[in-house]
Amino acid sequence: MKLFLLVGQSNMAGRGNLGDVPELTDPRCKMLRNGRFQPMREPIVFDRPLKGKYHIGVGLATSFAVRAADYFGEEIGLIPAADGGTSLADWAVGGLLYDHAVMQTKLALRSGGEMAGILWHQGEAESGTLERASTYCARFDAIITQMQKDIGCDVPLILGELGEFLVHYENGRAQYFPIVNEQLHAYAASQPKCAVASAAGLTDNQDQLHFNAASLRIFGERYFEAYRSVIES
Numbered sequence: 739m740k741l742f743l744l745v746g747q748s749n750m751a752g753r754g755n756l757g758d759v760p761e762l763t764d765p766r767c768k769m770l771r772n773g774r775f776q777p778m779r780e781p782i783v784f785d786r787p788l789k790g791k792y793h794i795g796v797g798l799a800t801s802f803a804v805r806a807a808d809y810f811g812e813e814i815g816l817i818p819a820a821d822g823g824t825s826l827a828d829w830a831v832g833g834l835l836y837d838h839a840v841m842q843t844k845l846a847l848r849s850g851g852e853m854a855g856i857l858w859h860q861g862e863a864e865s866g867t868l869e870r871a872s873t874y875c876a877r878f879d880a881i882i883t884q885m886q887k888d889i890g891c892d893v894p895l896i897l898g899e900l901g902e903f904l905v906h907y908e909n910g911r912a913q914y915f916p917i918v919n920e921q922l923h924a925y926a927a928s929q930p931k932c933a934v935a936s937a938a939g940l941t942d943n944q945d946q947l948h949f950n951a952a953s954l955r956i957f958g959e960r961y962f963e964a965y966r967s968v969i970e971s
Contacts (some may be wrong), residue, residue: 740850741812746860748822751783752797754951762935766807783818786963801958825863843889859898861918871914874921894968899937907946933964950951
């Protein structure tokens with residue numbers, strides 16, 4: 739089984755409305771629950787309620803997993819650890835979110851699978867100030883470098899751009915998102931096993947913050963293409 743860790747904030751957790759797109763399942767794709775793998779079914783990440791303003795639902799990892807299963811010809815295991823609304827400071831080494839992600843990964847590895855990649859989507863929380871946006875690379879590197887050491891692997895890392903619709907979010911509350919995207923690309927360019935999935939043309943869930951279900955299906959495909967570009971290079 740190839741294992742993929744899902745980390746970041748709400749757009750990695752998935753806020754697409756269930757029912758807006760056909761259910762996507764595959765017997766080769768699993769998700770971690772209580773330390774064991776069970777058949778993949780959305781929502782993959784349970785970080786918020788099923789109903790409400792920011793409810794859980796469709797995410798990008800599902801379409802990624804199906805593509806990965808096709809590519810590798812074996813089972814895929816998703817390790818959910820994303821949490822909505824979280825900043826890089828919340829993901830600091832030794833913090834609760836960081837330790838949870840590391841511990842979940844170690845539980846998954848006990849299944850006999852092997853780590854194959856890390857999928858990261860975060861940055862909306864860094865887009866409110868120029869200081870946080872322009873220092874993204876350095877702050878993120880400290881987190882992800884130690885995380886790879888702590889889970890004992892050096893695997894491909896796939897980052898996702900922030901959505902263009904953030905330009906409309908709450909009267910400029912995320913106005914520095916283009917700088918975060920620049921930082922994500924700069925970071926990927928500096929790493930031998932890292933790539934960025936484009937968010938160009940993807941649309942929001944009518945909140946100018948979260949990708950909608952249809953876009954998340956596409957985004958997962960783009961994450962896989964970015965991943966393939968790394969492992970085939």
